[in-house]
Amino acid sequence: MAKSSLQMAEVRAGQNCVLALTGRIDSTNADELTARVNRLFAAGEKYLVVDFKEVLYLTSAAFRVLLVATDEAERSAARFALSSVFGQVRELFEMGGLLDAFTIHASREEALAQTG
Amino acid sequence: MPQLPSTTDLVIRNDIAQLAILSEAMERFGSKHALAPKLLVQLQVALDEIVSNVIKYAWPEGGSHEIRVRITFDSGKMTIEIADDGRSFDPRRAPPPEHLPAGQRPRPGGVGLHMVKQFMDSFEYARIDGWNHSTLTKAIDIRTK
Numbered sequence: 001m002a003k004s005s006l007q008m009a010e011v012r013a014g015q016n017c018v019l020a021l022t023g024r025i026d027s028t029n030a031d032e033l034t035a036r037v038n039r040l041f042a043a044g045e046k047y048l049v050v051d052f053k054e055v056l057y058l059t060s061a062a063f064r065v066l067l068v069a070t071d072e073a074e075r076s077a078a079r080f081a082l083s084s085v086f087g088q089v090r091e092l093f094e095m096g097g098l099l100d101a102f103t104i105h106a107s108r109e110e111a112l113a114q115t116g
Numbered sequence: 117m118p119q120l121p122s123t124t125d126l127v128i129r130n131d132i133a134q135l136a137i138l139s140e141a142m143e144r145f146g147s148k149h150a151l152a153p154k155l156l157v158q159l160q161v162a163l164d165e166i167v168s169n170v171i172k173y174a175w176p177e178g179g180s181h182e183i184r185v186r187i188t189f190d191s192g193k194m195t196i197e198i199a200d201d202g203r204s205f206d207p208r209r210a211p212p213p214e215h216l217p218a219g220q221r222p223r224p225g226g227v228g229l230h231m232v233k234q235f236m237d238s239f240e241y242a243r244i245d246g247w248n249h250s251t252l253t254k255a256i257d258i259r260t261k
């Protein structure tokens with residue numbers, strides 16, 4: 001069995017960073033994602049976009065990570081946004097009542113076009 | 117054609133990594149019964165939410181324990197039963213406390229169980245002979261093939 005069903009790729013876009021996720025976010029890998037996001041903020045990232053384009057599935061464990069990341073961004077005086085939250089995954093955000101809890105952009109490009 | 121009842125029994129340890137076993141079993145169950153992808157995701161999320169709560173909170177003293185899961189599909193109804201011998205806990209009532217930094221705006225506590233309630237038609241709980249039993253059901257449209 002694969003150790004993790006979630007892949008994470010960091011893509012630099014000038015001063016900003018996109019963390020592109022692929023796969024499933026659940027309790028088995030939520031801690032890995034939290035650690036990665038915390039490391040990025042600790043390294044001084046001022047704008048982090050988490051891209052959901054290739055995310056197939058998530059549970060409330062993902063929401064916990066994102067809410068903690070929102071706080072972490074605030075503490076680090078950084079900005080934090082999500083992009084490409086579509087289809088099934090968007091419905092899960094809706095069902096969790098969390099669609100309004102985050103800044104969500106239609107695409108990674110649109111997210112990166114939002115300057116300070 | 118009416119389908120015969122179909123049951124899958126699974127036993128996992130209280131180790132979060134073992135959730136993958138349940139997801140995979142649900143996936144196989146879903147393809148066997150030609151469940152729509154959206155429905156399959158909802159069932160997987162519901163199972164995942166309940167079992168991850170059990171793993172995290174049922175045995176505060178730690179140690180290795182069993183969680184028993186039975187998935188049944190019969191007469192257009194999906195039933196998921198989850199049983200553990202941890203401390204008595206009705207997941208419908210008391211969302212476990214979240215250990216999160218203070219001053220957080222939206223609180224994630226209870227979000228998972230809220231999703232379970234939305235996805236499933238019924239969500240029952242009973243404490244029987246020292247075991248917690250959570251039973252989730254959902255009516256499934258049998259798709260003509």
